Amino acid sequence: MNSPGRAWKALLSRAVSAFTSPSFALFVELLSAWVCTTGRRTICQMVAVMGPEARRAHDAYHRLVRAGKWDLGALWATMVALAAEHLGPEGAVVCLIDDTLLHRGGRKVEGAGSYRDAVRSTHKRVVYARGLCLVVLAVRLYLPWGGMPVAIPVGVALHRKGGPKLPELARGLMAELAGRLPERRFVLCADGAYAGLAGKDLPRTTVVSRMRRDAALYGPPPARTGKKGRPRQRGERLPNPEQLAARARKWGTAEVPWRGRTITRQIWSRRVLWYSVSPKAMVLLVVVRDPTGKEPDDFFFTTDFAMAPAEVLSLYGDRWAVECTYRDVKQLAHGQEPQTWKGKGPERAANLAFWLHGAVWLWYLTVSGTTPVFTTRPWYSSKRLPSFADALAELRKALWQERISPTSQSGQQGSEITTLLVEALAMAA
Numbered sequence: 290m291n292s293p294g295r296a297w298k299a300l301l302s303r304a305v306s307a308f309t310s311p312s313f314a315l316f317v318e319l320l321s322a323w324v325c326t327t328g329r330r331t332i333c334q335m336v337a338v339m340g341p342e343a344r345r346a347h348d349a350y351h352r353l354v355r356a357g358k359w360d361l362g363a364l365w366a367t368m369v370a371l372a373a374e375h376l377g378p379e380g381a382v383v384c385l386i387d388d389t390l391l392h393r394g395g396r397k398v399e400g401a402g403s404y405r406d407a408v409r410s411t412h413k414r415v416v417y418a419r420g421l422c423l424v425v426l427a428v429r430l431y432l433p434w435g436g437m438p439v440a441i442p443v444g445v446a447l448h449r450k451g452g453p454k455l456p457e458l459a460r461g462l463m464a465e466l467a468g469r470l471p472e473r474r475f476v477l478c479a480d481g482a483y484a485g486l487a488g489k490d491l492p493r494t495t496v497v498s499r500m501r502r503d504a505a506l507y508g509p510p511p512a513r514t515g516k517k518g519r520p521r522q523r524g525e526r527l528p529n530p531e532q533l534a535a536r537a538r539k540w541g542t543a544e545v546p547w548r549g550r551t552i553t554r555q556i557w558s559r560r561v562l563w564y565s566v567s568p569k570a571m572v573l574l575v576v577v578r579d580p581t582g583k584e585p586d587d588f589f590f591t592t593d594f595a596m597a598p599a600e601v602l603s604l605y606g607d608r609w610a611v612e613c614t615y616r617d618v619k620q621l622a623h624g625q626e627p628q629t630w631k632g633k634g635p636e637r638a639a640n641l642a643f644w645l646h647g648a649v650w651l652w653y654l655t656v657s658g659t660t661p662v663f664t665t666r667p668w669y670s671s672k673r674l675p676s677f678a679d680a681l682a683e684l685r686k687a688l689w690q691e692r693i694s695p696t697s698q699s700g701q702q703g704s705e706i707t708t709l710l711v712e713a714l715a716m717a718a
Contacts, residue, residue, distance in 0.1 A: 381495070382473050393635060400447050478497045530588040
């Protein structure tokens with residue numbers, strides 16, 4: 290088996306078709322330095338971490354991101370192929386889609402705009418921030434050692450003011466994924482902002498999402514009467530989901546997997562026509578109630594009537610993995626910090642940050658197998674499951690060990706010093 294450092298290079302080599310030969314060498318150096326860098330992840334800081342024997346002029350790496358000859362779509366196609374190797378040959382691929390704001394200050398950042406900051410906004414106060422609004426498509430991946438699933442990004446689209454709306458960008462990302470995996474079926478989980486995808490005829494895709502509490506619902510359209518004129522598209526008007534839940538009597542109880550744990554919920558379901566979202570096909574409304582009464586009722590739907598109502602809730606719970614991906618990319622991979630303003634630079638840098646996140650997780654799964662390897666701390670001795678921070682630290686350790694060991698002094702003392710140095714570098718933020 291290859292060493293961890295060689296396994297990383299082998300993973301990056303899968304993306305060679307997206308680059309020219311000179312740009313691919315720069316890509317490998319830049320992403321490896323991105324992993325090893327501590328402090329701010331500006332491109333100049335990454336260049337400073339590179340070994341002097343391989344380092345090029347700093348403006349070569351800036352040009353690579355801003356105007357280099359490489360194909361972003363081909364790079365994501367590589368990530369899809371890598372992720373598919375860990376998904377298993379059968380069953381539907383669970384996809385998670387959402388949008389996030391990558392903060393980028395300054396008036397001259399190409400593609401940036403002023404958007405609502407979902408993290409700092411509340412129901413009573415809306416906070417706006419400047420940055421890149423990104424639609425992110427990820428695939429859900431369960432880890433062999435259990436715990437919460439992870440979301441591996443497989444596509445990112447930049448939303449520009451006046452351009453296609455967020456759901457249209459999401460639709461395009463799903464169409465690309467379906468083309469790259471022509472033999473697979475998909476289950477797309479998204480929040481209520483993307484509920485309209487249920488009526489967009491996505492290829493081989495079941496949609497699971499939230500339903501508005503005040504949604505206008507209808508029964509199935511009546512049979513044709515044989516009279517002239519356009520047939521009716523909707524049946525009788527039904528109460529809204531909140532009113533239906535208040536009138537429901539026959540509730541079922543289920544133990545549901547939810548974000549790495551099990552919860553007990555009461556569930557009630559019914560087929561309805563949500564005409565404003567899916568005018569041509571009915572959906573299955575799923576109402577979820579907390580038996581303790583601490584949480585209000587939740588309303589979900591699926592376009593697949595064969596799906597168990599409890600599975601709808603569990604699938605929607607897995608959507609939280611993409612929120613964890615946002616945290617990892619922004620706080621651990623520091624995806625908001627590469628200093629590039631013009632041309633394709635800001636969009637490409639953001640895509641590289643998400644691509645790096647998926648690459649680190651897939652590398653960690655490859656070298657760990659079924660037993661996770663990570664460094665525990667005395668104040669957290671009960672920790673049993675690794676996080677992205679642990680995966681990043683293990684990769685950083687492998688890359689630093691590979692660079693330092695060949696030039697280290699021999700003997701036991703030199704080995705001990707090298708080990709301490711590598712451990713410190715691996716855990717540095």
